[in-house]
Amino acid sequence: MAVQSDIEEPRAPAAPSIVGVRRWWLVLRGHGPASWQRWRYPFTRRTPLLSETDYNPITLNAERRILNLAPILWVIGLLVVAVIPPLIGNNSFVLSATSFAMYAAINIVWMLQISTAGIFSLASLATVGAGAYGSSYLSVYFGFPWWAMWLTGPLFGLVFGVIITIPAIRLEGFYYALLTVGIAELCRVYVIQDQTLGSANGLLGADSFVPPSMSDRGGLVLGYYLGFLLLIGALALYRGVNGQRLGRLLRAAPEKHEAFAEALGINYRIARIHVFLISSTALGGVGAFYATLLHGATPSLFTIDQLLLLLAMIVVGGIGTAEGAVVGTLIVVLFDKVFIGLGPVRLILIAGIMLGTVLFLRGGLFGIPAQYLAWRGKRRSERRGRHSSKGGEVMPEEAIEIADKQAIFLRRFDARLRAELKQLITEDLIKEHRRTFGKRRSDALERVLTYFRTAAVTDKYAILAVKPFAEYRIVALSGRRGVPPRAVDDQLFTSEQDALHGVFLKRVQDLMDS
Amino acid sequence: MDPYYLLLTAISLASIYGLLAIGISIIWSSLGMINLAQGFTFTVAGYGAWLAAQNISTNGFVVVAAGVLTGALAGAATGLLAFIPLYDKPNFPLRSLIATLAISLMGGQCLLWLFTPRVRALPKIFGVGSIHIGPATATYDKVGAIVCSAILLLLTLGWMKSSRRGLEIRAMMQNPEGAALVGVGLRSTAMAVMMVTGAMAGLASVLLSQTYFISPFAGTTPLVKGMVVALAGGLGSIAGALIAAVLIGFVEAFTAVQLGGQYVLITQFLFIIAVLLARPRGIAGMIEHSRE
Numbered sequence: 001m002a003v004q005s006d007i008e009e010p011r012a013p014a015a016p017s018i019v020g021v022r023r024w025w026l027v028l029r030g031h032g033p034a035s036w037q038r039w040r041y042p043f044t045r046r047t048p049l050l051s052e053t054d055y056n057p058i059t060l061n062a063e064r065r066i067l068n069l070a071p072i073l074w075v076i077g078l079l080v081v082a083v084i085p086p087l088i089g090n091n092s093f094v095l096s097a098t099s100f101a102m103y104a105a106i107n108i109v110w111m112l113q114i115s116t117a118g119i120f121s122l123a124s125l126a127t128v129g130a131g132a133y134g135s136s137y138l139s140v141y142f143g144f145p146w147w148a149m150w151l152t153g154p155l156f157g158l159v160f161g162v163i164i165t166i167p168a169i170r171l172e173g174f175y176y177a178l179l180t181v182g183i184a185e186l187c188r189v190y191v192i193q194d195q196t197l198g199s200a201n202g203l204l205g206a207d208s209f210v211p212p213s214m215s216d217r218g219g220l221v222l223g224y225y226l227g228f229l230l231l232i233g234a235l236a237l238y239r240g241v242n243g244q245r246l247g248r249l250l251r252a253a254p255e256k257h258e259a260f261a262e263a264l265g266i267n268y269r270i271a272r273i274h275v276f277l278i279s280s281t282a283l284g285g286v287g288a289f290y291a292t293l294l295h296g297a298t299p300s301l302f303t304i305d306q307l308l309l310l311l312a313m314i315v316v317g318g319i320g321t322a323e324g325a326v327v328g329t330l331i332v333v334l335f336d337k338v339f340i341g342l343g344p345v346r347l348i349l350i351a352g353i354m355l356g357t358v359l360f361l362r363g364g365l366f367g368i369p370a371q372y373l374a375w376r377g378k379r380r381s382e383r384r385g386r387h388s389s390k391g392g393e394v395m396p397e398e399a400i401e402i403a404d405k406q407a408i409f410l411r412r413f414d415a416r417l418r419a420e421l422k423q424l425i426t427e428d429l430i431k432e433h434r435r436t437f438g439k440r441r442s443d444a445l446e447r448v449l450t451y452f453r454t455a456a457v458t459d460k461y462a463i464l465a466v467k468p469f470a471e472y473r474i475v476a477l478s479g480r481r482g483v484p485p486r487a488v489d490d491q492l493f494t495s496e497q498d499a500l501h502g503v504f505l506k507r508v509q510d511l512m513d514s
Numbered sequence: 515m516d517p518y519y520l521l522l523t524a525i526s527l528a529s530i531y532g533l534l535a536i537g538i539s540i541i542w543s544s545l546g547m548i549n550l551a552q553g554f555t556f557t558v559a560g561y562g563a564w565l566a567a568q569n570i571s572t573n574g575f576v577v578v579a580a581g582v583l584t585g586a587l588a589g590a591a592t593g594l595l596a597f598i599p600l601y602d603k604p605n606f607p608l609r610s611l612i613a614t615l616a617i618s619l620m621g622g623q624c625l626l627w628l629f630t631p632r633v634r635a636l637p638k639i640f641g642v643g644s645i646h647i648g649p650a651t652a653t654y655d656k657v658g659a660i661v662c663s664a665i666l667l668l669l670t671l672g673w674m675k676s677s678r679r680g681l682e683i684r685a686m687m688q689n690p691e692g693a694a695l696v697g698v699g700l701r702s703t704a705m706a707v708m709m710v711t712g713a714m715a716g717l718a719s720v721l722l723s724q725t726y727f728i729s730p731f732a733g734t735t736p737l738v739k740g741m742v743v744a745l746a747g748g749l750g751s752i753a754g755a756l757i758a759a760v761l762i763g764f765v766e767a768f769t770a771v772q773l774g775g776q777y778v779l780i781t782q783f784l785f786i787i788a789v790l791l792a793r794p795r796g797i798a799g800m801i802e803h804s805r806e
Contacts, residue, residue, distance in 0.1 A: 167787065170794045174548055174611075178745055179790060182783040185738070189779050304734070308619060315612050344623045351620035358609040358616070359599050 025065040035062045074323075082228055086221045094220045096337035098293065100329060101227035102286060105234035107314050107325035109282045115320040116242045116250055117275040119168050122307055123160075123180035126187050127280050129301030130160035131287020133197060136297045139206040141196075146209040146292045150285065157284015161277050168276065169269070181304065188302035202298030209292045223293050230289055231326075237282055238322045246271050246278075309336065312354045318364025327365060392418070392514065418514055421448055425508055434501050452507045461488070461506055463499040472499035474506065518650030520767050526656040528763030529663035533718035534740030535747065535755045536667070537711030543687045543750030544707050546607060551592045551614040552715055553737025554621040559585035559716030560728035561625065564634045574639035578662070581720035582713045589712020592617055593705050601700065618733075625730040633727035636720065655724040666717050670710060671752070679706055687750065742782060746789045748796025757797055761785070 035053040040046065050068040055061065066072070085097035110124040134156030135149035144152065167179055191197045198204060209226065210219035241247055253261030253268035261268050291297050300306055309332060317328025332350055339346045357364055362371050384396055392415045394408045402408055424444040432445055441449070458479030463472050472493040475485035488506070493499035534552060541549045562584025563577045570576055596613035600606055640658035644651050674680035682703045685693040694700050719728075722736060743762050747754030762782060769781040789797065 167791060171790055172794070174607075174749075175745060175790060175794065175796075178741055179787060181738075182742070182786060186780055186783045189776070193776060308615060311612070311615070319608075344626050348620050348623045348627075351616040351623070355595070355613055355616035355620065358612045359595075362604055 025067070026069065028064045028066070035064055070323075077326075078232070081231075082225075086224055091217065091220055093338070094224050096333060098220070098224045098227040099337065100333040101224070101231045102290060102293075103310065103313065103333060104326045104329040105227075105230045105286050106283065107310060107317075107329050108231075108234040108238050108322050109279045109286070110310070111314060111319070111322065111325050112238060112241055112279040113276055114314070116247050117272045117279070118250065118255060119272060119276055120173060120177045121164065121168070121180045121276070122177050122311075123164050123184050124283060125307050125310060126180070126184040126302055127157050127160050127164075127283040128287040128290060129184075129187060129191075129297060131157040131284030132291040132297035132301060133191060133203060133287075134284075135288040136203045136206040136291045137197070139291070140203060140296070144207065146207045149207065149292055150288045153288020153291070154281045154285040157287060158277060158281045160284065161280020164280075165273055165276055168273075181307070184302050184307065185304070188299050191299050191302065198296070200299060202296055202300075204296035204298075206291050206296045208295050226289065227293070230286065234282065234286075235322055235326075237278075241275055241278060242322075246275050250275065309350070312350055314364075316353055316357050316364055318361075318366040320363065321366050324364050324366040417451065418511060421451055422512060424448055425512065430505070430508065433504050434497075437497050437500070448508075448511075449504075452504075452511075455507075461503045463493075463496070463503060465496075466492070469496075470494065472496060474499065474502055520764075520771060522650060522652050522656055523767040523770075524760065524763040526659045526763075527766055528759040529660050529667075530718050530722050531736070531739050531743045531763060532667065532756055532759035533663050533714045533721075534736055535743035535759055536670075536752055537714045538740050538744040539747065539749055539752060539755045540683070540687075540707060541711055542744070544683050544690075545593075545597055545601070545610075545686075545704050546690070547597060547601075547610040547614070548607070549592065549596075549614050549711075550611065550737065550741075551588075551596065551617040551621070552711070552740060553733030554618040555585055555588040555592065555712050555715040555733070556719045556736050557625060557728070557730065557733035558588040558621065559712075559719040560636070560723050560732060561629060561634075562587075562716070563636055563720045563723070564728055567637050572637040572639075577636060577639050578717065578720050581716040583716070585716020585719065586709040586713040588621075589708040589710075589715065590705060592712070593708030597704050597708065598701055601704070618737075622731050622733075629730060631730060633729045635727055636723040638724060639720070640724065655721075659721040659724065662717060662721060666714060670714065673710075679703070683707055738779075739782070742786050744796075746786045746796055748793075748798045751796070751798040754796055754798025758789075 038047045038051075039049065041048070049066060049071055051064050051066045053062060053064045056063050081097075081101075085094050089097065106124060106128060110121075113119050113121050113124065131153035135144070135153040138144040138152055139146075139149050164180060164183060168176055171179060191203075192200050208219075210222055214222065249261075249266050249271045250268060252264065253266055253271075258268055287297070287301075290301075313328040313332040314325055315328070316331055317324030317326070331353070335346050335350050335353070339349075342349075361367055393412050394402065399405075399408050424447060429442075429445055429448070432442060436445075456479070457477055460477045460479075462475055462477055462485060464475045464485070465472055472495070473491065474488045474493075476488050477485050491502065493502055534556065538549055538552055541547055541552075559581045563581035566580030567577050570580070592614060595617055596610050600610050600613060603609065638655065640654040642654065644653045645657065646652075674683060682693065682698045683706065685696070685698050686700065686703050686707075690700060693703075718736065719733075723732075726732065739762070743758045744755055746762060747756070747758030762785065765781055765785050766778050769778050773781070
């Protein structure tokens with residue numbers, strides 16, 4: 001494996017591997033006086049694009065770094081979604097795109113219930129159905145026009161939301177999820193039984209926002225753009241709820257930490273119910289849009305199959321993010337509507353994507369970056385754990401505990417210098433040292449000697465004249481004032497040059513041992 | 515209305531739903547996984563029994579054995595796909611739930627592809643006719659359903675109580691981590707659980723197919739009902755599942771006789787909503803907090 005061979009090789013001298021990696025930023029240059037200008041939402045200090053201006057310490061140019069690319073990507077993505085389908089698609093493609101926008105809106109609002117409020121409700125589509133059936137009923141039997149349906153749909157959603165919130169107070173987790181499936185099934189059986197709600201055919205004949213004079217294509221495109229506005233509205237709602245007060249309260253009270261949040265004074269139950277009711281109202285609104293788009297409501301809104309398809313969408317994209325909801329919807333709708341010619345195989349493909357996502361991804365497609373980083377961090381720490389030889393260098397684990405970072409680099413430099421010098425030591429070099437006292441020496445020998453001379457005083461070798469000009473021995477300095485040097489061995493030298501050469505040999509031996 | 519007929523219908527329905535519900539309940543409590551692929555197991559077992567009846571023999575034992583065997587295999591396949599790769603991963607409960615959902619979606623479509631939407635009927639393994647027990651008249655299939663599921667349930671409960679493997683399963687129900695620490699193999703035990711519960715679903719499938727037909731999506735309704743029973747009884751409690759199965763069987767039989775078949779689901783869901791509002795963890799449920 002690549003990782004394994006990495007360790008065995010000698011380290012490349014230039015690779016700086018201090019803990020942590022510098023982040024890559026998108027840098028814009030040459031803004032001049034406009035560098036410090038910010039766009040701001042009116043009456044707030046919030047900026048649409050988070051950026052930071054600073055001088056580059058090397059080039060001294062003013063640089064503007066965009067810290068969060070998400071708004072740019074959102075704008076590009078939404079522009080593509082807004083322009084492409086009516087431009088290139090045929091009628092059925094535009095209709096599929098409209099249902100994509102509608103499903104995406106449902107999923108974003110549903111994400112508020114599941115992720116922000118933490119209530120695992122599977123009655124999202126049933127709430128849409130309640131809004132659709134309620135507003136269609138008013139239109140069919142009381143002649144409400146389309147705009148009045150849009151106003152009343154959210155009310156039906158709210159009422160339905162209130163009804164299904166009541167069990168949420170007592171039940172939790174999967175019990176509530178399965179209960180909501182039951183409620184959806186109840187609704188389906190009820191609307192199929194009820195003659196005034198159109199039985200199995202659905203309640204058709206509601207008013208539509210498409211003027212009668214408009215062409216087919218025009219009506220489809222109008223429907224698409226209204227659906228797109230609905231999607232934008234859902235995104236705004238998501239941001240408004242999840243990113244503001246309610247969302248922050250609930251982020252402080254995640255699962256299993258509710259008691260702590262409560263101790264801080266956060267009434268998370270009320271916040272959850274608020275979010276749930278707001279999102280139910282919004283889902284009712286989507287239902288009203290559905291009714292005015294398709295001239296009524298059908299029992300398919302309450303079927304488990306449709307619900308599973310929606311669940312597949314949010315699972316593929318990743319639960320907990322708005323972009324996950326939108327992209328997951330895009331993928332599943334693409335398979336479901338565009339590859340409709342494949343028949344049941346496309347459902348097998350969708351189920352395969354769903355299975356693959358949960359088997360390999362922790363948080364759907366948009367969890368991939370975090371999962372990749374975690375995986376890379378794990379591999380790195382494994383690799384560090386396998387380092388066995390240190391050679392005097394500071395290991396990364398130690399490095400975080402040494403305050404003086406110069407010391408780390410000094411030790412690294414020292415280790416690499418010694419590695420270089422070891423290659424210079426040869427038999428010839430040692431003989432040359434003995435021969436050349438007081439004479440010119442070769443470059444290699446000078447390098448080795450220079451390194452030896454820089455050694456710290458502690459334990460540095462020295463020679464002691466026992467009898468001047470007759471008897472010398474090697475000692476090691478203690479490095480402390482008042483503490484005498486200690487004898488290294490019993491060896492006696494008869495001349496100073498022999499003793500100096502003895503010290504040299506000892507140092508060479510130490511170098512080769514290190 | 516004949517009260518004995520009502521009673522008998524209720525008990526035969528209860529025994530079939532009980533088989534599924536106890537399976538779901540055991541899987542939840544020992545593996546910590548809500549198995550939504552149990553309906554798929556049910557359907558596959560029906561097709562397995564049908565294939566055996568077509569190709570091997572219409573003998574009752576052969577058909578039942580084929581159903582039970584296919585059910586066990588389908589259960590094992592679900593375990594291999596949804597439990598083994600996921601059980602030590604983060605966010606396991608939700609991911610395994612979605613995985614079983616995907617399996618059931620995929621499996622249903624595959625069955626539709628292989629066997630076409632045509633419904634199939636199993637041979638009447640208990641014969642056609644009825645016996646008189648005192649004042650009551652019972653058709654053979656109902657008596658057969660009750661007897662067969664009672665035998666399999668008793669066998670399973672006895673096995674869980676007295677065998678080594680049953681001890682391991684019960685240890686895993688109480689505390690999977692502790693069980694793993696004292697040497698219970700989580701994977702092998704989980705596979706055993708999946709096979710046994712799959713076999714139960716297979717038997718339920720053969721028994722229910724005496725009355726209904728086999729079709730690619732025949733498993734959905736039994737799955738929903740088994741889930742309802744398991745929930746009402748309290749996930750993880752076998753006794754609770756039995757009680758709930760009897761109660762829900764009664765509700766179904768009573769509704770079908772008094773109001774008509776189309777209202778069965780409504781009354782059942784109203785019943786379970788009432789039960790859950792009164793007892794949020796089901797009739798005998800205790801598990802969610804003790805399994806942490």
